Amino acid sequence: MPCSHSLSSFSLLTSSTHLLHHRPHHLHKPSSTLSVKSSIDNKPPTTEPKPSSKPNSWVSPDWLTSLTQSLTLGEDDSNIPIASAKLEDVSELLGGALFLPLFKWMNEYGPIYRLAAGPRNFVVVSDPAIAKHVLRNYGKYAKGLVAEVSEFLFGSGFAIAEGPLWTARRRAVVPSLHKKYLSVIVDRVFCKCAERLVEKLKSNAVNGSAVSSVQLRDDLLSMLVAGHETTGSVLTWTSYLLSKDPASLTKAQEEVDRVLQGQPPSYEDIKDLKFLTRCINESMRLYPHPPVLIRRAKVADVLPGNYKVNAGQDIMISVYNVHHSSQVWERAEEFVPERFDLEGPIPNETNTDFRYIPFSGGPRKCVGDQFALLEAIVALAIFLQHMNFELLPGQTISMTTGATIHTTNGLYMKVAERQADLAFASTTSSR
Numbered sequence: 001m002p003c004s005h006s007l008s009s010f011s012l013l014t015s016s017t018h019l020l021h022h023r024p025h026h027l028h029k030p031s032s033t034l035s036v037k038s039s040i041d042n043k044p045p046t047t048e049p050k051p052s053s054k055p056n057s058w059v060s061p062d063w064l065t066s067l068t069q070s071l072t073l074g075e076d077d078s079n080i081p082i083a084s085a086k087l088e089d090v091s092e093l094l095g096g097a098l099f100l101p102l103f104k105w106m107n108e109y110g111p112i113y114r115l116a117a118g119p120r121n122f123v124v125v126s127d128p129a130i131a132k133h134v135l136r137n138y139g140k141y142a143k144g145l146v147a148e149v150s151e152f153l154f155g156s157g158f159a160i161a162e163g164p165l166w167t168a169r170r171r172a173v174v175p176s177l178h179k180k181y182l183s184v185i186v187d188r189v190f191c192k193c194a195e196r197l198v199e200k201l202k203s204n205a206v207n208g209s210a211v212s213s214v215q216l217r218d219d220l221l222s223m224l225v226a227g228h229e230t231t232g233s234v235l236t237w238t239s240y241l242l243s244k245d246p247a248s249l250t251k252a253q254e255e256v257d258r259v260l261q262g263q264p265p266s267y268e269d270i271k272d273l274k275f276l277t278r279c280i281n282e283s284m285r286l287y288p289h290p291p292v293l294i295r296r297a298k299v300a301d302v303l304p305g306n307y308k309v310n311a312g313q314d315i316m317i318s319v320y321n322v323h324h325s326s327q328v329w330e331r332a333e334e335f336v337p338e339r340f341d342l343e344g345p346i347p348n349e350t351n352t353d354f355r356y357i358p359f360s361g362g363p364r365k366c367v368g369d370q371f372a373l374l375e376a377i378v379a380l381a382i383f384l385q386h387m388n389f390e391l392l393p394g395q396t397i398s399m400t401t402g403a404t405i406h407t408t409n410g411l412y413m414k415v416a417e418r419q420a421d422l423a424f425a426s427t428t429s430s431r
């Protein structure tokens, strides 16, 4: 499920003006940012399946691919390449990061391909223009499989509801996420909770015990809103990325000291924590939660690029692929917070033309996006203000999936209490 967190929390922060204009065939270079690219017009790589050394098995996805092809794709005029799913692509990943083979197949088959997954077949989309088409045309594309499999959990909750029920409930919830409400919540909830977390961590700093970021996440979850797994995962991966990039960590800490001057962040301060916000934005590009979005075509349609889909077609939009594609982003695999112009707007689906879609887009976009960003910024700012941290050596950090991307075996950090550099803060701050 996209947001497995409870819906009892609420939102704002301004979204977009224009950061990146869509220029279909070219690299785009907004001032002082890295360019992003469009993959839709690039010729897809070869659709020839790679030879496999392993024998076919009747339980293997390659067998399922063949069966599905023969049963459902005999008359295929969709123009969509068919990915040949091989057992070795997924066998090591069962129970793990199943979105990773989708990335491998994108590199083999291009930004759109058809994949057999059991008796169904999915069209896997890794292209911003096609993702935009599907997400924006909500009337033509419903939640489909994701609503079916999570109905036991959500009942008729509006995260998976369709039609008039969804419209009515969404309208009812949105006002509760208004900016006025959020500005109060920053002070009364986010700051207080993050400060309590820091107090807890200080005892770990004193006795030298390692802290697992899973625990850190769980602490944040229980102190903030129950089930807030998405924001917890964002904080986990952002702290991981910063621990691997000391220059960015120092830059973020200096910014926190300069802007906050040893105080907790106010709602007004948040807009000045520009670099720290970009660290979170970039972390959500590299680790989007959830990594895939699911839709089902309600009617036959033609996707950008002249790919045809029939009514009933299941579609997976791999946000992970869009965010990691070298056709879409320069230095796609690197953590570069500055790729998003510090003086520009916060990146979102609109101002990146669906190249950056961590909160999805279109009518079913996350209602809690601004709430979540504020919460993450406040928690990270207070954490960086009071703690130094470093990754314990010898860990292999790998990904696994639930509703969000998790670390497979936790993330162990050594934490130490930190004094804000107030000398630096007072000489350079305008506060």
Ligand code: HEM
Residues within 6 Å of the ligand: 002, 003, 005, 006, 007, 008, 009, 010, 011, 158, 159, 160, 170, 230, 231, 234, 288, 289, 290, 293, 294, 358, 359, 360, 361, 363, 364, 365, 366, 367, 368, 369, 371, 372, 373
């Ligand atoms: C970093 C944190 C978060 C991330 C990454 C995230 C991500 C998403 C995504 C990708 C979707 C759209 C799924 C789709 O298009 O199928 C979504 C939907 C949703 N999110 Fe979030 N979310 C976050 C935080 C929140 C928070 C804090 C709330 C509550 C205040 C929330 C409430 C919802 C709801 C109610 C929906 C369903 C909206 C609808 O179907 O109309 N989310 N979220």
